Amino acid sequence: MKINLVLIVILAFFYISAVDVPQTCNSESFADECVPKLTTGFNFLKSYKIDGTAKDKVEYSYVFTKGTQYFINLCNSGAATDGIVVNIFDKERNKVASNKISGQYVSAISFPCNATGIYYIQYTFDEPSGHCGGSAMGFKR
Amino acid sequence: MRISIVTLIFILLFSCSAEKKTEDKEFLESLENNASASGVDEQLINSILNQIPSPLEISVILKHTGSVFNSAMLNSTDNASKYNTNFKKAINLGIYGTDLGYTNIFGQSQQGIKYITTIKSLANDLNIGQFFDVETIARLASNSKNLDSLLLITTQNFNSINHYLQSQGRDNLSVLLLTGGWLEAMQITCQTAAKKPTKELFDTIGEQKIILEQILLLFSFYENDANMASISEDLKLLKTAYEKVVINYTYKESTMEIVNGVAVIKDNSSTTIDITPDNVKEIQDLVNTIRNKIIN
Numbered sequence: 001m002k003i004n005l006v007l008i009v010i011l012a013f014f015y016i017s018a019v020d021v022p023q024t025c026n027s028e029s030f031a032d033e034c035v036p037k038l039t040t041g042f043n044f045l046k047s048y049k050i051d052g053t054a055k056d057k058v059e060y061s062y063v064f065t066k067g068t069q070y071f072i073n074l075c076n077s078g079a080a081t082d083g084i085v086v087n088i089f090d091k092e093r094n095k096v097a098s099n100k101i102s103g104q105y106v107s108a109i110s111f112p113c114n115a116t117g118i119y120y121i122q123y124t125f126d127e128p129s130g131h132c133g134g135s136a137m138g139f140k141r
Numbered sequence: 142m143r144i145s146i147v148t149l150i151f152i153l154l155f156s157c158s159a160e161k162k163t164e165d166k167e168f169l170e171s172l173e174n175n176a177s178a179s180g181v182d183e184q185l186i187n188s189i190l191n192q193i194p195s196p197l198e199i200s201v202i203l204k205h206t207g208s209v210f211n212s213a214m215l216n217s218t219d220n221a222s223k224y225n226t227n228f229k230k231a232i233n234l235g236i237y238g239t240d241l242g243y244t245n246i247f248g249q250s251q252q253g254i255k256y257i258t259t260i261k262s263l264a265n266d267l268n269i270g271q272f273f274d275v276e277t278i279a280r281l282a283s284n285s286k287n288l289d290s291l292l293l294i295t296t297q298n299f300n301s302i303n304h305y306l307q308s309q310g311r312d313n314l315s316v317l318l319l320t321g322g323w324l325e326a327m328q329i330t331c332q333t334a335a336k337k338p339t340k341e342l343f344d345t346i347g348e349q350k351i352i353l354e355q356i357l358l359l360f361s362f363y364e365n366d367a368n369m370a371s372i373s374e375d376l377k378l379l380k381t382a383y384e385k386v387v388i389n390y391t392y393k394e395s396t397m398e399i400v401n402g403v404a405v406i407k408d409n410s411s412t413t414i415d416i417t418p419d420n421v422k423e424i425q426d427l428v429n430t431i432r433n434k435i436i437n
Contacts (some may be wrong), residue, residue: 039403044293045195046300061192063351066412067343068198090410094368095405096395106404114408115390116190116348118355139198140203 027051029092030134035076039108042071042138050076050084052131058123062066068139072121073108074099075134079107083127086135087118100126184364186312191353192302193319196239196297196326199345200246206341208333210247215240216325216436217261223437225387227267231314232435234263235321238299243329245291250282255271257282257295264302267314313369316359319437320372328432331425339419346421347414350383368430375431383424387415 025033027049040109050058054137064070076082081099087109096119105126125131216236225228240255257278264270283289299318306315327349334342356419357380360373393409 034298035175043197043289044296045198047189061188063192063194063355065194065198065202065348067202067341089394092392094392094394094410095409096410098397099403099404101397101399101404104276104399106402109406110269110403110404111406112408114390115410115412116215116388116414117351117390117412141201 025051025053025132027132027134030064030075030077030132031136032134034073034134034136037073037075038136038138039071039110041139042069044138045070045135046137048121048123048135048137050074050133050135051121052084058124058138060121062121062137064111064116064119066116067112068141069110069112070137070139071108071110072099072135072137073136074133075107076129076130077125081107082130082133083125084130084133085126087122087124088124090115091118093120157322181272182362183307183310183312185228186316187307188361189359190307190312190315193323193352193355195299196322197242197246197292197296199330200239200243200328202341202345203243203330203333206339208331208337208339210224210244210249211229212244212249212252214332219239220256220436221259221263224263226318229435230263230266231317232321232364232372234260235323236266236325236432236436237263238295238318239322239325239329242292243297245282245288245295248285248288250285250288250291253291254283256277269305272298272305276299280299280361284287313363313366316356316363316369319359320356322378323356324428324435327424327428328411331428334421335425340422343416343421344414344419345390346424347386347416348412350386350388353380372435373429375434376428379424379427379431382427384418385417385420385423389413389415423426 031047031049035044046062048060052058058076072086074081074084075087076084083105085105086099086109087095088109090096097109099106099109123135159316166299214231218237222231226234237260241253241260242364244250244253244256257273257275261270261275264273278291281291281294303315303318304310305373327346330342330345334346353376357376360369360376363369364373390412391410395409396407398405
């Protein structure tokens with residue numbers, strides 16, 4: 001009886017380990033890592049945590065100013081962007097910028113803004129494994 | 142019976158001492174408790190707070206327009222001793238933050254050290270002084286070649302404060318910092334435009350209509366706080382002046398290409414700002430009035 005109980009406890013432990021343990025994402029360290037990687041000449045503005053372990057998109061908003069050039073980069077553990085897509089939408093939700101062009105992913109966007117307004121910076125995930133990263137944004141005039 | 146009387150006296154004593162809380166202490170408590178107590182959607186507030194541009198962007202625009210540094214436009218650090226309530230300390234911390242960015246952008250780093258010392262002192266009083274490393278900032282300010290690092294570290298300090306306050310549910314303090322910072326940037330821009338009117342400066346002032354709308358949205362969450370309601374009323378007057386300013390937006394699909402591993406965008410959309418010198422004058426006068434109430 002005692003052996004059966006021990007066996008049940010061990011099996012339950014393995015089951016929980018295999019099924020229920022949530023993925024951890026240290027998005028803050030990726031965001032911090034991205035700050036010094038901003039291209040020279042850009043002043044740091046914001047760093048963004050991209051933790052998509054429990055959701056299919058992460059979104060921030062920011063008021064961009066006409067005549068200012070913004071630079072947004074991506075940092076994650078894998079090669080390239082690991083399927084992390086960053087799209088920028090205007091206030092009417094029209095796509096105005098993306099790091100995925102003709103199926104190719106790049107880890108930075110240079111966006112010279114020509115229309116002042118609220119923009120949405122949205123991170124989505126094309127790969128099931130790459131749901132964690134960080135990003136930083138800088139500006140120059 | 143004697144025990145009951147003693148108990149009653151104790152209760153009375155405690156209730157009296159509770160009533161004698163200073164206005165300042167009550168405000169600090171309201172700063173710390175109001176957001177969660179009133180059921181404010183903290184996620185929504187944080188999202189709005191994070192979309193407001195850094196006042197540093199305006200300082201860079203001013204430098205770009207060829208305007209010259211003018212310390213007379215800034216809030217004197219001597220005024221800091223007058224700020225004896227936490228409300229005043231919080232909103233003027235934002236004002237001094239913008240003054241620090243402006244002095245740094247214009248290479249007046251030694252003057253910037255005075256601001257960082259004042260900022261540190263106000264931040265200490267608000268229990269957020271741990272985010273300012275005065276020694277490191279002073280060291281960076283001593284050499285003009287360190288400007289990028291100086292701007293980086295001061296921006297990071299203010300970002301850390303805002304993240305900390307938001308994580309602690311003290312969003313209202315963040316709102317005051319941000320409002321002070323924005324008002325000071327407005328005031329500097331308006332004064333610069335008054336001396337040297339250019340289309341770029343007029344447009345910058347006009348574009349602030351978008352930011353003002355977001356700030357007023359933030360204040361709408363704190364209508365029960367008398368101090369914040371008072372600023373909100375002033376900002377609503379400014380909003381009325383801004384109703385005469387029109388921002389026209391035209392969307393046109395962007396073009397994108399990859400250059401050296403970077404997605405380089407050509408933004409084909411555009412905005413135009415309809416703003417007259419009279420509109421600017423009205424906005425400038427209102428901004429001055431509001432700011433004078435805050436700094437004096």
